Amino acid sequence: MIEVKDLYKxxxxxxxxxxxxxxxxxxGIFSILGPNGSxxxxxxxxxxxxxxxxxxxxxxxxxxLKNHFKYRNEIDYLPQIANFPGNLKVKELVAMLKDLRNTKTTKDEELIALFNLEPFLNKKLVNLSGGTKQKVNLVLTFMFDSPLIILDEPTNGLDPISHLRLKNLIKAEKEKGKTILITSHILSFVEEVSDEIVFLLEGKIYFKGSINELKTKTAQPDFEHAIASILSSSYV
Incomplete structure (x- = not known):
């Protein structure tokens, strides 16, 4: 679905x-990992x-992708930090995004119920906690049913119940045949949901494959020690 060739920046x-x-x-679910600056x-x-x-x-x-922009209509993206217009109410933001995407087929009501956002629909975004803003961020990301989903640190600020519901939601989207890219520093989350990982180190791909393959390559007993092994060797 995605092919990157000899990319420099x-x-x-x-x-x-x-x-x-x-x-x-x-x-499938692919996690892109690496230290800061990778x-x-x-x-x-x-x-x-x-x-x-x-x-x-x-x-x-x-x-x-060169000189081609319409492909973005087939991507749902969750940024790490969502800078919402603070003067808008939650329901107004959802309606605005639906108008911008020009589609009437959305799952916003289902997702609002999933993350218990009904009490916040008439509240302005500036008055929401960080965790509640992240739930709104998730609703905006998953409500359009696109084949490619990109999630940048999706668990930020989530309570344990919302964290669990997010994991189940990601797995359900995978079952629909979607491609999901995730970046996260929460290794337990990555290990639970990922089919493959892509590990970047100093601007290059150090590893691509399953977590079991990474543990074999690094000769480590678990995922956490495998990642630590890579990072330790990079600072030597």
């Missing part, structure tokens, strides 16, 4: 992506068209 003198080659097949957010933003690469190509469903 630098900001000033800082070379963030150094010749990334990556193929993500249709269907290039994972830049890679995601290149796929979204929010950052333009210096060289290399990105294809979705065999079509180059």
């Amino acid at each position: 630098k900001f000033g003198k800082n070379e963030v992506l150094k010749g990334i080659d990556l193929t993500i097949d249709r269907g 290039g994972k957010t830049t890679l995601i933003k290149c796929v979204l068209g929010m950052v333009l690469q210096d060289s290399g190509q990105i294809f979705i469903n065999g079509e180059s």
Whole structure:
């Protein structure tokens, strides 16, 4: 579904992506991991068209993203920090997003009930807690039923019950044949939901495969120690 070929990007003198080659097949949950500054957010933003690469190509469903913007209508994106207009009410924001996407087929009511947001629909966004804003963020992301979902730190601020419901929601979307990309620092969450991981290190892909394959490669007994092994070796 996603193919990245020889992708380079630098900001000033800082070379963030150094010749990334990556193929993500249709269907499944893929977690993109790496330490701060490894290039994972830049890679995601290149796929979204929010950052333009210096060289290399990105294809979705065999079509180059160059000079092509309509592909974004097939992506649902959850940013790590959602900067909502504070003067809007929750229900107004949901209605605005539905108008912008120009679709009447949405799952907003189902998701609002799932995350217990009914008491907040008439409240202004500026008055919401961080956790409640994240729930609104999740409703806006999942309500459009697109084939590609990109989630940047989706568990931020969530209480344990909402965390569990999010995991179940992600797994349900996978069962529909969707492709889901996730970045997260919560290793237990990544381990539970991921089919494969992509580990970036200093702008290059260090590893792509299953968690069991990573444990074998690093000769470590569990996922946490496997990741620690990679990071320890990178600082030597």
